[in-house]
Amino acid sequence: MLILGIESSCDETAAAVVEDGRRVLSDVISSQVAIHARYGGVVPEVASRQHLLQIVPVLEGALAEAEVTLDDIDAIAVTHGPGLMGSLMVGVNTAKSIAYARGLPLIGVHHLEGHTYAAWLGGGDPAVDPGFPLIVLIASGAHTDLIVMRGHGDYEVVGRTRDDAAGEAFDKAGRILGLSYPGGPAVQHAATGVSPSFKLPRAWLGDSLDFSFSGLKTAVLHKAQALGVYPAPDGGAPPTLVAEIAAAFQSSVVEVIATKAIAAVERYGAKGLVLGGGVSANGPLREACRQAPVPVIIPAPKLCTDNGSMIGAAGYYRFTRGLTHSMALDATPGLALG
Secondary structure (H helix, E strand, O other): OEEEEEEOOOOEEEEEEEEOOOEEEEEEEEEOHHHHHOOOOOOHHHHHHHHHHHHHHHHHHHHHHHOOOHHHOOEEEEEEEOOOHHHHHHHHHHHHHHHHHHOOOEEEEEHHHHHHHHHHOOOOOOHHHHHOOEEEEEEOOOOEEEEEEEEOOEEEEEEEEOOOOHHHHHHHHHHHOOOOOOHHHHHHHHHOOOOOOOOOOOOOOOOOOOEOOHHHHHHHHHHHHHOOOOOOOOOOOOHHHHHHHHHHHHHHHHHHHHHHHHHHHHHHOOOEEEEEOHHHHOHHHHHHHOOOOOOEEOOOHHHHOOOHHHHHHHHHHHHOOOOOEOOOOOOOOOOOOO
């Protein structure tokens, strides 16, 4: 069974052809990073207009790469939330148009469900090895969530950010330190091999599995100001100080996320831990999570960021359970997982 997956929830226009929910035949992504870098973050109106320009070339590229046509496709899966309204509308309306014109089943997919099913691509079957229940950690620019997955389509969110997501915090720290956008890779690069001489705060929130990173962002700003890194002096901030702050920031984020993820595994008796979302491409976070007392499933870094393959995979497993949508499917920016 071939599923055409479409993803446009934020600033990547992506499409992929996935066979039987596991095998990626094509995966094409048009990134807007260079466009939004000048603003230090995603501008929603700019993102939606760029999706309009790229959606058709990306779809054509995905079909060509898979060496198939729309005649070979069995169903269309598309992210319909959560995300930016304008961006979501481009993907949803494109998917609806194709499904209507071709008489194909239409499958709306929750964005976080897509990140979860990235773990099913190109490797084993987590439903079998290690089996359910699984703890799923989604860490991205807009989400930091811990989810108990008791079966296909059976989710319970047991932890979420109370303010800023981890990815947003990385971007903010990167801007304060004068690093490139997006902040995640830039902060990791700056922090590589550095042992900071100070610590930044950790928001543990008692026994809660929730997260909070707004205080950490403020702490980074105050430390950068105290060390003369922000605002950057003439000639730029000293690289050694930038690296120290970056390392201290990254250490704080990684310790909190990994500790809470492992705590969730133990609290809910999970058989495995799945990572997803752009921040889960962070090397130190991946290593810290591997300390869990259960198998840890981490997709390849390219499958952690937004892509069409994960939507195609999630769509396949929804379709096999008889879950499809009518042409009334709409973009839902605040869509709840369930």
